[in-house]
Amino acid sequence: MEAVVFKDVKKQFDGFELNIPKLSIKKGYITGFIGENGSGKTTTIKLMLDMLIPDTGEVLIDGMRVSENAKAIKEKIGYVGEPTGYPQESKLKNIKRMVKPFYKDWDEELFNSYMERFGLKEDKKYGDLSTGQKKQFALIVALAHKPELIILDEPTAGLDPVVRSEMIDLLMEHMQNEEVTIFYSTHITSDLEKAGDYLVYIRNGRIEMQAPKDELLNNYCIVKGPKHLFDKEIQKELLGYKQTSLGGEALVRSRALAKELFGNEVKYVVPTIEDVMVLLSSKRGE
Structure with a gap:
């Protein structure tokens, strides 16, 4: 089954066109989304998040059109990207208090266990966290409401290898316990060597390759x-x-x-x- 489907999607900007006749993201797997800067990765993600409207075609998540079911779909999505939009002066417990009411499936026990795992304290101000801790907190918030689809946009960029590895390990363990699909856009291809199941390569707004990772690397x-x-x-x-x-x-x-x-x-x-x-x-x- 497919978690995400693009059908005949086009989005035109000055000097750039995203053109995806077909793209299917398999449910229950990690799909790595790769491509150079300006290739259309962020535009693709914004269409999935209903932050952009396609000029033609449609995007479906869990069989529902994004354009018609934005609220229901967003409850199913966990997102980690930059910027997070979290206030620098707010304590982590206040950010949680702000976010939590939007998700009916928020799991406080899961949130606390992941906070403890990364050694994060709720009384800390967001602005006082290191870059790695900010990414860890964003990931925890994204996972705590048990989303069916996790969209990651360069979640480990700028992080040292130890922190990157810890975040990837958490994602993989979370997948074992929850029925979840991960769409992982990154320049750090070593992360996908460790965790990816499928690969999608985009260039100049066109999908040029999509295949199982092992099949691609073996063949x-x-x-x-x-x-x-x-x-x-x-x-x-x-x-x-x-x-x-x-x-x-x-x-x-x-x-x-x-x-x-x-x-x-x-x-x-x-x-x-x-x-x-x-x-x-x-x-x-x-």
Whole structure:
């Protein structure tokens, strides 16, 4: 089943158009949303949150049109992004008191257990928290009302590896205890190596790839070799290609196809998510 569906969605701005004929986010999984700056990630999220209205098409969450069921849908969503909008001078207990009435399924016991886990005190002012603690608190608030869909927009940006790991661990444990879907937009692809189930890659407002993470990483192949091997005809078969100081580097749809194209003249490498994103971002033929 799908938690989120985009159908023939277009959104036009000056000099930019988001165009998503179809996008399905599987229920009960973590979907990583990747792409360079300006590719349309934030616009896509704003359409899901009813912060923007599509020019054409529709967005459905849990089978309901966002445009017609905004209030009911927002009760199902937990969101962590920047800025949080929380007042710097407010104590955490007052922020909780402000947010809690909007959610009928708020779980005070769950909130307290996560606060204790991260060592956060309700009497602390939000503005006195470190960057990592602010992100931790935002995540706790997002999880405490037991949302069915969690939307994360760069939730671990600027955080040290220890804090990032703690937040990812909490998300994964939360998923084991709750029926929840996570839509995770990030530049930090190592987070998705650890936690992602599906990947969606967006470029210039278009979805260029969506696939199970393991299938993609197991099937895709990176080849590295001398520049002369990557002629114009070969480049037509590549998903992405870039020149390096040592030669050429390309992303190929499968190892079998790579073997057919290059034989034993290149080095074969299993890609990471970052490799896939960088090479898909590289224009073919450059």
